[in-house]
Amino acid sequence: DAKTTQPNSMESNEEEPVHLPCNHSTISGTDYIHWYRQLPSQGPEYVIHGLTSNVNNRMASLAIAEDRKSSTLILHRATLRDAAVYYCILRDDLGTQGGSEKLVFGKGTKLTVNP
């Protein structure tokens, strides 16, 4: 499985934007970039995913580098409820078995949001 590298922790202030980076230099052409987050005492939840183009949804934006070797999850206005561990995952979503079908998580980035 292609690996991702994220900072262990980041800190932000409430109502400010947050940019969470992820490096994935060994990404293959068929790997999608997925982000999940885990709030305290809960299971992980899906945030966003993309392949090549930048993506936006109600929760966040995903900016993908042109060479796809890195990406950034953007929370436009952090709230206290955004304090969580954020995971960047690569997944081959072309339906091939094995590989990224395993949905492998790293250690993620712990985001602290200050009031």
Next chain:
Amino acid sequence: DADVTQTPRNRITKTGKRIMLECSQTKGHDRMYWYRQDPGLGLRLIYYSFDVKDINKGEISDGYSVSRQAQAKFSLSLESAIPNQTALYFCATRGPMNTEAFFGQGTRLTVV
């Protein structure tokens, strides 16, 4: 009802006991997963299943076994629990291709 339900939510058991953790999902998905989470280690994959006839080992399957009783049910068993299996266990499910995964609320297992 939750998309993914895990039972029990908390369990304390003794070393050497057999224990089963259960997971059921209402999403109608084929793929189901079991993970364990230890402090500072993120989530590690134990077993995964693509359908009722397909079971696969993950990163850390030793000491664990699973059963896929139906599309909606995927159970994790510890045949003889040991203290280093004390952890938070998560079940997850997802559909085919380019779809998000849904996780249960977790089972906190303590082996004493």
